[in-house]
Amino acid sequence: MRTEYNQQPLKIIEGKNREIAIFSTEGKNIDAEVVRSFGDEWLKFHDFSDQVIEECAAEYFDILNDTVVNKNSYALDIGCGTGRWTKYLTQKAGFIEAIDPSNAIFAADNLLGKIENVRLTQASIETIPFNDETFDFAMSVGVLHHIPDTQQAMKDCVKKIKKGGYFYCYLYHNLETRGWWFKTLYNLSNLIRYPVCRLPTPIKKFVCDILAIVIYMPLVLWVRFLVLIGLRSVAHKMPLSAYNNKSFFIIRNDALDKFGTRLEQRFSKKQVISMMQNCGLTDIVISPLSPFYHVTGRKL
Ligand SMILES: C[S@@+](CC[C@H](N)C(=O)[O-])C[C@H]1O[C@@H](n2cnc3c(N)ncnc32)[C@H](O)[C@@H]1O
Structure with missing residues (x-):
């Protein structure tokens, strides 16, 4: 089922569990x-247990079914980051x-261990070493929301899919369905992000851990309290309600993701659908559930 690379790698590194081919990652859109x-x-942050992966995957991949991906799918x-969703x-x-x-x-090589039906490659969207x-x-x-031109990056992904194949992506939403106070909190958090993401790595990690404790945890504990006293529908409207059932490990990881990353873009539902259509995707299914927005489409 697996095909050969369509170009020679710069080098091949012997990872802990498998060889990893290294391609250039240079390009305009990175x-x-x-x-x-x-x-x-x-x-x-790479130590995701199988249980944590399964629990989070149930939310991310609620719109995947056997038609979209199955044991015959390449x-x-x-x-892939740590390879948690690859796993x-x-x-x-x-x-x-x-x-x-x-x-x-x-890190993905570690997490995937000896699993055989996977190959890892260092490359970027612009240098994916496989034929269209x-x-x-x-x-x-x-x-894709961490890439300067998200639409172009999406096109570069979709061109690797066969006609009739499927594309799934998760893109940050622009909080369009949230109230003014939610958006205010987000704008305030962006003010913190601006200096934090520019800190040297060890200090950034430390600061993000502190932010996980002083910003995330009080809000998450408040959500958990509301759920405990039976006010689940109120809890779900609160900022960070998605972390109600998440471990502190995930919260620390996401704090680093949120405050430590220089470039993040956000999209409305209409923009997500339009970007998918511009890539020649049809039968677009956008999940009504968190995390917003995750979506699938079929290539015409
Ligand atoms: C938020 S992480 C998500 C990782 C993984 N998909 C997950 O959900 O756990 C974003 C990932 O995008 C990768 N990335 C950033 N720019 C990229 C590009 N131009 N091409 C491919 N991957 C890129 C980063 O290296 C990083 O691992």
């Missing part, structure tokens, strides 16, 4: 600083090519 920062982040995970996908698809431009690819129209299914989870 933020090198964001990639470096994710490499640091994922080398710190799949591509673009911007999930190894149970659903036949073979998975997982790529990431950062050093997270080595190769894959039955491609996904990019939480990646």
Whole structure:
């Protein structure tokens, strides 16, 4: 099922569990600083247990079914990070090519251990070393909003999919359904993000841990309290309600993701659908549930 690379790698590194081919990650549509920062982040947060992966995957992949991806699918995970969703996908698809431009690819090698139906490659969206129209299914989870031109990046992903194949992506929403106070909190958090994401890595990690404790945890504990006293519908309207059932490990990771990343873009539902259509995708399904927005489409 797996095909050969369509170009020679710069080099091949012997990872802990498998060989990893390294391709150039240079291009016009990549933020090198964001990639470096994710490499640091994922080398710190890569210890996802199977249980945590399963629990979170149930939310991210509620719109995947056997038609979209199944054991006959040759799949591509673009911007795989630690490989947590690649690992999930190894149970659903036949073979998975997982790529990431950062050093997270080595964390993915650890997490995926001896799993055989996966190959890891260091490359970026612009340098994916496979021919166009190769894959039955491609996904990019939480990646495209960290790229300067999201629409172009999405097109570059979709062109690797065969006609009739499927694309899944998760993109940050622009809080369009949230109230003014929610948006105010978000704007305030952006004021904090601006200096924090520019700190040297060890200080940034430390500051983000503190932010996880002083910003995330009080809000999450408040949500948990509301749920405990039976006010679930009120709790779900609160900021960070999605963390109600998440561990402190996930909260620390997401605090680093949120405050430590220089470039993040946000989209309305209409923009997400329009970007998917501009890539030649049809049968677009956008989940009504958190995390917003995750969406699938079929290539015409
Ligand atoms: C928020 S992380 C998501 C990782 C993984 N998909 C997940 O959800 O756990 C974003 C990932 O996108 C990768 N990335 C950033 N720019 C990229 C690009 N131009 N091409 C491919 N991946 C990129 C980063 O290296 C990082 O691992």
